Amino acid sequence: MPESVIPLGQIAAYIPDSDWVLIFGGITGQGDRTARRAVLAALELGLSVVWFDGYTVTADKNTGQRMPLETDLSVDPVTVVDYSAAERSHWLNRIGGSTGKGSLQSSQGNEQPATAGMARRGRGSRRSLGKRLQAMLQKILRRISLVLRGILGWNLVKSEIEALAGGATAPKQIIYGDEFAMTQAWHAVRIWPQTEAGVLVGRR
Amino acid sequence: MAKPHLLYVAFFFPPSRSSGVYRALATVQAFVAGGWDVTVLTADERFFEFEIGSVDRSLLTSIPDGVEIVRVPFSFQPAGSSVRLQDMGWIQGNLPVLRSGIRRRLRRAREAADILRGRSALSYQMDDRYLSWIEPVVAEAVRLGRRRPYDHLLATGNPYSSFEAARVVASLMDVPFTIDYRDPWAFDMRTGSKAKLSVPTLAAEKRIIDHAFACIQVNEAIAAAYSDLYPDIAPKQHVVVNGFDTSSIPRVRAPRDGALRFGMLGTVTDLWPLAELFEAWHQVRSVLPEGSSLRLGGHLGYFERSAEQLLSSFPNVEAGFEYVGPVSKGAVADFYGDLDAVIVALFGGPMVTAGKMLEVGALGLPVVCIQDADGGARRFYRDHPLAIGVDPDPNQIADAISRAAEMCRTITVEERLAVRSAMAGYERLASMRRMVDLVESANLPNREVIDA
Numbered sequence: 092m093p094e095s096v097i098p099l100g101q102i103a104a105y106i107p108d109s110d111w112v113l114i115f116g117g118i119t120g121q122g123d124r125t126a127r128r129a130v131l132a133a134l135e136l137g138l139s140v141v142w143f144d145g146y147t148v149t150a151d152k153n154t155g156q157r158m159p160l161e162t163d164l165s166v167d168p169v170t171v172v173d174y175s176a177a178e179r180s181h182w183l184n185r186i187g188g189s190t191g192k193g194s195l196q197s198s199q200g201n202e203q204p205a206t207a208g209m210a211r212r213g214r215g216s217r218r219s220l221g222k223r224l225q226a227m228l229q230k231i232l233r234r235i236s237l238v239l240r241g242i243l244g245w246n247l248v249k250s251e252i253e254a255l256a257g258g259a260t261a262p263k264q265i266i267y268g269d270e271f272a273m274t275q276a277w278h279a280v281r282i283w284p285q286t287e288a289g290v291l292v293g294r295r
Numbered sequence: 296m297a298k299p300h301l302l303y304v305a306f307f308f309p310p311s312r313s314s315g316v317y318r319a320l321a322t323v324q325a326f327v328a329g330g331w332d333v334t335v336l337t338a339d340e341r342f343f344e345f346e347i348g349s350v351d352r353s354l355l356t357s358i359p360d361g362v363e364i365v366r367v368p369f370s371f372q373p374a375g376s377s378v379r380l381q382d383m384g385w386i387q388g389n390l391p392v393l394r395s396g397i398r399r400r401l402r403r404a405r406e407a408a409d410i411l412r413g414r415s416a417l418s419y420q421m422d423d424r425y426l427s428w429i430e431p432v433v434a435e436a437v438r439l440g441r442r443r444p445y446d447h448l449l450a451t452g453n454p455y456s457s458f459e460a461a462r463v464v465a466s467l468m469d470v471p472f473t474i475d476y477r478d479p480w481a482f483d484m485r486t487g488s489k490a491k492l493s494v495p496t497l498a499a500e501k502r503i504i505d506h507a508f509a510c511i512q513v514n515e516a517i518a519a520a521y522s523d524l525y526p527d528i529a530p531k532q533h534v535v536v537n538g539f540d541t542s543s544i545p546r547v548r549a550p551r552d553g554a555l556r557f558g559m560l561g562t563v564t565d566l567w568p569l570a571e572l573f574e575a576w577h578q579v580r581s582v583l584p585e586g587s588s589l590r591l592g593g594h595l596g597y598f599e600r601s602a603e604q605l606l607s608s609f610p611n612v613e614a615g616f617e618y619v620g621p622v623s624k625g626a627v628a629d630f631y632g633d634l635d636a637v638i639v640a641l642f643g644g645p646m647v648t649a650g651k652m653l654e655v656g657a658l659g660l661p662v663v664c665i666q667d668a669d670g671g672a673r674r675f676y677r678d679h680p681l682a683i684g685v686d687p688d689p690n691q692i693a694d695a696i697s698r699a700a701e702m703c704r705t706i707t708v709e710e711r712l713a714v715r716s717a718m719a720g721y722e723r724l725a726s727m728r729r730m731v732d733l734v735e736s737a738n739l740p741n742r743e744v745i746d747a
Contacts, residue, residue, distance in 0.1 A: 277383060
């Protein structure tokens with residue numbers, strides 16, 4: 092199986108043909124770190140990996156080149172499905188102003204929510220009623236967006252998982268990195284109920 | 296006439312196989328033998344088995360008939376955190392952020408309400424990882440006590456939350472209580488210096504001791520240290536040593552020729568001076584009779600996770616080393632019966648003794664005790680005619696093993712029987728009987744304290 096970083100919609104060409112592990116990294120830095128550890132652990136065990144990555148860390152801001160794993164992706168059987176762009180550009184996140192790394196991992200992200208400056212300015216003593224209402228609405232929408240983020244993530248990867256379910260054997264493990272990825276893992280275990288699932292299964 | 300009723304608060308109790316379980320078990324046996332009805336409040340089996348993975352189900356058979364065991368659940372994990380994905384409902388699976396947010400707010404509200412009612416972990420100003428066990432234990436103890444009143448409360452620690460629970464219950468039900476320290480709370484057992492405890496924790500211990508009828512320690516060094524720390528309540532300090540089980544002592548056999556078998560038994564921890572012992576064993580093998588071996592029996596650590604690291608440090612079979620795994624209580628006598636000499640490897644200073652120390656001393660076999668010169672076990676063995684005490688130094692240990700091997704050839708059956716006879720006073724039930732006497736003295740009309 093070749094190494095690949097693929098966008099959504101192409102998984103059918105990369106169905107694993109040997110024992111494999113399904114990893115949902117989620118959309119936070121913590122989830123990404125967990126996913127990277129899980130990928131290395133799976134490779135040590137000689138398993139193929141399909142990793143759904145909603146938090147792409149770019150090593151080079153200019154070229155957008157991905158932060159490499161501490162392994163040779165040209166040799167190791169890892170397929171990374173990068174859905175971070177689709178996640179960030181979803182209408183729910185745009186309305187909520189919580190565009191991926193911008194709101195959840197602002198210290199690491201390259202982007203700031205478009206409305207963040209507006210909210211700050213709105214706190215001033217001279218702010219108008221309209222701006223205060225706008226900030227309040229923004230806050231409510233951001234919370235709604237946060238709550239629905241897991242379901243949104245699942246909807247984005249659902250068709251890919253269904254393609255995997257149709258073409259591959261059940262994964263050996265399902266691993267998730269954060270609370271948002273847990274929703275994807277929760278749906279995945281409904282498809283493969285016998286598969287062991289957890290944050291880092293088999294590791295203490 | 297109705298039997299007196301003891302409430303015994305012991306967090307670690309069978310099927311747990313923690314170090315303190317044997318003393319807890321012996322305590323219950325002694326009280327039952329002394330004519331008491333005993334109710335034990337302990338933690339739940341799920342915690343022992345699945346959370347810390349430290350269980351020996353064979354210990355359950357040692358609980359005397361008629362003892363009531365009441366298990367009060369405890370967990371280090373927040374409620375609901377260990378649910379499998381397969382078992383999660385739709386809301387938890389799809390709206391985890393919403394669910395955890397609601398739960399967090401509810402928990403805060405509940406904690407605030409508890410504080411207002413004076414019922415919260417925050418009400419107990421002391422550092423202990425088991426604080427959340429106090430409140431349910433107090434509630435359960437009060438419920439059971441209303442059904443049948445207690446004559447005395449006895450709590451064993453650690454965890455020291457058991458002491459605080461006993462203090463609260465005793466105060467609510469107006470019953471005397473005694474605390475049995477398996478380890479010192481205010482001192483670092485290894486160094487003998489004062490432990491780094493917070494001021495509220497030290498105050499909590501002082502408050503507990505002030506209210507307690509008596510404090511029981513496992514050796515004189517700890518009792519003396521507490522008497523120095525709290526001189527005004529020094530008379531409350533008593534010593535009840537762990538003692539040994541006669542069922543663990545095999546029949547005396549004549550010395551044998553040829554290969555010798557040295558052995559160690561106990562829950563092995565990385566605190567034991569194992570590296571020094573193994574180095575000494577490699578050194579001394581050449582002077583021992585051919586085929587001599589070193590046999591180790593026992594659990595590896597108190598928790599599941601400890602085993603792998605310890606196993607990797609053991610010598611291989613070619614080096615005359617054999618690890619036989621855990622030895623059940625019923626097989627201890629057979630284990631010792633196959634040995635020619637025993638090694639006791641301990642760490643720390645005067646406060647560190649071990650239950651195994653007495654058991655090994657009663658075998659009537661040569662003993663090599665490895666511990667610093669001021670160690671509690673070294674001091675105990677000072678007058679033992681068959682014991683050789685050495686520092687944890689490979690050269691000294693090798694020399695001691697060599698001397699013990701010589702002793703194996705010359706020791707007579709009469710000498711071994713004489714040692715056994717001298718150790719009879721440390722038999723476990725006889726030893727624990729002192730605890731029963733002490734507790735019974737609390738209920739005498741003039742509250743005369745029997746000096747244990």
